[in-house]
Structures are given as C-alpha cells and as structure tokens.
Amino acid sequence: MAPESTTATGSGEPSRTLALLWGDPSAAPRRKGPGRSVTVEQVVDAAIALADDQGLGAVTMRAVAERVGVSAMSVYTYVPGKAELLDLMVDALYLRMERPAWRRSLWRTRLTKVAEANRQLLTEHPWLTEVAALSRPPLGPGVMAKYEHELAAFDDTGLSDLDIDAALTYLLGFVQSHARSAHDAARATTDTAMSDAQWWEANQPILARAFDPEAYPRSVRVGSASGEAQGSAWSDERAWRFGLARTLDGLAALIDGD
Incomplete structure (x- = not known):
C-alpha cells in the first residue's frame, strides 16, 4: 500500500498519474474477478467530498473506499495510492471551473x-x-x-x-x-x-x-x-x-x- 501522508501534488509516479489523468486504460491496475462496481470519477468525487466536509486529513484510501462502497483493498485497483488521488482531485476541480470567453476589456x-x-x-x-x-x-x-x-x-x-x-x-x-x-x-x-x-x-x-x-x-x-x-x-x-x-x-x- 502507498503511504497516506502525501500532502502535495506531483508526488506520485509520473507516468501512472498522467495515464490516470488522461483516462488511459493502461493506468488501471490489473485485477481478477468481477468487473468494477464504481468508476474512477466516483472515487475522486468521494475523496473531494471527504476533504470538503472533514479536511484533508480525513482523506484516506480506506475512508474513500467506505464512501463509495468498495473494500479497502479494491480501491487500489481504481487509484494506485493517495499521491495519485490528490492529483486527480485537484485536476477534477480545475476542470470544473467556469471559463467564460474573454471579451475585449482592459x-x-x-x-x-x-x-x-x-x-x-x-x-x-x-x-x-x-x-x-x-x-x-x-x-x-x-x-x-x-x-x-x-x-x-x-x-x-x-x-x-x-x-x-x-x-x-x-x-x-x-x-x-x-x-x-x-x-x-x-x-x-x-x-x-x-x-x-x-x-x-x-x-x-x-x-x-x-x-x-x-x-x-x-x-x-x-x-x-x-x-x-x-x-x-x-x-x-x-x-x-x-x-x-x-x-x-x-x-x-x-x-x-x-
């Protein structure tokens, strides 16, 4: 398991993080058994909700797993660790920001x-x-x-x-x-x-x-x-x-x- 003390973006394994950010299927760890019950987006949203409600300290892989209804171990098949999860959380919020067209102004x-x-x-x-x-x-x-x-x-x-x-x-x-x-x-x-x-x-x-x-x-x-x-x-x-x-x-x- 990845350590859960990470508190800054850019701390994960770069190639794996970038693949996750851009939706590359190769980023998903291989797993055996039944198909996935939730999506990476749901995992990220659950982590954001935890951070908003209780602070960043509440965001652990176990807590995120409980919120989306999967086992603590299986959440790692969606996101490799907290370092990568933090990057996904930040990028998701940036993507949702409004970006109205710049009109002619000073x-x-x-x-x-x-x-x-x-x-x-x-x-x-x-x-x-x-x-x-x-x-x-x-x-x-x-x-x-x-x-x-x-x-x-x-x-x-x-x-x-x-x-x-x-x-x-x-x-x-x-x-x-x-x-x-x-x-x-x-x-x-x-x-x-x-x-x-x-x-x-x-x-x-x-x-x-x-x-x-x-x-x-x-x-x-x-x-x-x-x-x-x-x-x-x-x-x-x-x-x-x-x-x-x-x-x-x-x-x-x-x-x-x-």
Whole structure:
C-alpha cells in the first residue's frame, strides 16, 4: 500500500498519474474477478467530498473506499495510492471551473477575474491551499484547460511568453497566500468559538497594559486606527482588495511601463 501522508501534488509516479489523468486504460491496475462496481470519477468525487466536509486529513484510501462502497483493498485497483488521488482531485476541480470567453476589456479587468475565480475555488475547497503546488501541478486536462484560459487573459499585453508565465505565477501566488491567511483566520475563530471582536474585548485589560503609547507610539496609533476601521487586527476583504490592487500595480509596471 502507498503511504497516506502525501500532502502535495506531483508526488506520485509520473507516468501512472498522467495515464490516470488522461483516462488511459493502461493506468488501471490489473485485477481478477468481477468487473468494477464504481468508476474512477466516483472515487475522486468521494475523496473531494471527504476533504470538503472533514479536511484533508480525513482523506484516506480506506475512508474513500467506505464512501463509495468498495473494500479497502479494491480501491487500489481504481487509484494506485493517495499521491495519485490528490492529483486527480485537484485536476477534477480545475476542470470544473467556469471559463467564460474573454471579451475585449482592459488587461487589469481580465486578471482581476482570474484572481477572483481562483479565490472562489480556494474558498469553497480550503484544503486546496495545502496540496495545489504551483511548481508541480498535475498535468491533466483540468490543469491544461485552466492554464490555457488564464494565459489568454494576458493577450495583447505585449509581454513575452516567459514574462506571461511568470506574471500568472505571481498573481496566483498572491491568491494562494491570501487564501491561506483567510483559512487561518477562520480556523482561529472556529477553534476559539470567539469572533475577532470578542477576542479583543476579552483581552482588553491585558492589551491596555501591553500597548503603552510611550513605548510603542506607532504600534498603538496604527493598530488602533486599523482595529477601529476593521473591527479586528486583520480583515479578509480589506487585505484582499489592497493586496490584489498592489499585485496588479506591480504587473502594470511591467505591462504599461513607467
């Protein structure tokens, strides 16, 4: 059996993974006995549902087998191991993303839509931030369709092919980083059963002593202004709007020039 500690794409045996991603019959392990009762797609959907409901840690080959109604051993005749399963899960979600045709618009509008679509995907499936590696994506039909669509958002920018690839990676890197921060903030609220406002209120006596305006004049001034404006030390929406704007500003220096 394959180890179940894998938590990143691109960790499986490449040829076997690619064959599975592209539906090559040779990828299916040979087996004796009656025909298959479920499909690889059903196995992948069951794994995605487990990750969405209970987190990535709940996705084991045994748990997936139970959800689709096959034995723990027979699930390996559909997918060789968890490494390959993770690649299939990521690629399946990428394949299902909406890809409306790019209409004539400013490049900044198109890239904003790319960022927002990826943010929505990572919000709906938080575990993706743990496994979707930019350096080793599963090169299946979902990844290729997503990549082609997002590259097209750079049409008419005048960038070279290398710069387009780097610019897209830069944009998606910001989205992934923000999504991780948002997930961490949401998890902190869930784990403590307290909103940010409740946490700050509960710790106000200690904070009042710690935040000495004479010792930390900038921290007190800026922290107070931010806290009052956001209702907490960090705002998901404000961080998203500010960070995305600055990311696009950085690309503007490359695309539009000085």
